[in-house]
Amino acid sequence: MFNEKEVVTRILNGDMRAFELLVKQYEKLVFYVVHRLVKDQQAAEDICQEVFIKVYKSLVRFSFQSKLSTWIARIAYLTAINYLRKYYREKASEYPDDLENYHFTTDTPERLLTKKDTANYVEQLILQLPEKYRTVLTLYHLNEFSGPEIEEITGMPEGTVKNYLFRARKLLKEKLEVYLKHELP
């Protein structure tokens, strides 16, 4: 079983095998967060590497006030957001405040029927959502973080997190309802 206190102590004593163990433990978590924000696979890989280098350098300051996974997820989130700001200048203000009026570019389900399965279709829809909605959906459903943990990672108030989750799910459900009607005979 992964004992985070023991692993952190070993890393701080210069044990690189323990660091490799930590990377293996959290690489999926970091990749999920980064992948949903940065669509380019190569860039996502580079960012994941940068995240773990930052983790290594900052580990001496980690005081176990929070879970190690939450702390690493925050580093991943902030690194990915910085990357977006630097290279894409993607701003929240570019998106409408009312998500209900949000328009997906692939509006016709027929076009996406070629995408074989529903999970793929949902993934395509998520990738078109504003970054904050993508982040909360990923952290909640894929990484299984709780509301307060997502607040700690993203800095958004818990109420906002819940609101984003509800609105994103509702919008995706509406799209999926249409998709399922067309897909099923």
Place this chain on the structure above:
Amino acid sequence: MKELNDEELQRLLKAGKSFPADEPLSDGANAYQTLFEALKSEPESGLPYDFAAKVTRHVSAEVKKNSEVKYYLLAAFIFVAAIAAVCAVLAINSPAQEPELLKYKWVLLLLPLVFVAIQYFDQRFVKSKIFRNPNT
């Protein structure tokens, strides 16, 4: 069964409860159930299988580089300090005439600087390229 609204459907699925099997699902409930399952599915793409090893190698190389730089700077400092001490001893012993060693003081001071510079450029341009090349 009473038709549930979005909030109720989401709350039910969030709590991990399933809809009654004996009653047909409404379109909304069916879509939500499918959505919650899809949201849990992992993305098709992922990190390479040797990602952890690659990151560890990278960090190890960086740690090694930093400790080597510290070692070289310390060696250069000790060398300069030793030369300065020798010069000081010679100057105290024969203050009237300039010791032979002092004539070469700039050469002696330059030596550790050249040594540190060579090590720096070696780290910066040669070893970093070796690390980047996956075949080496």
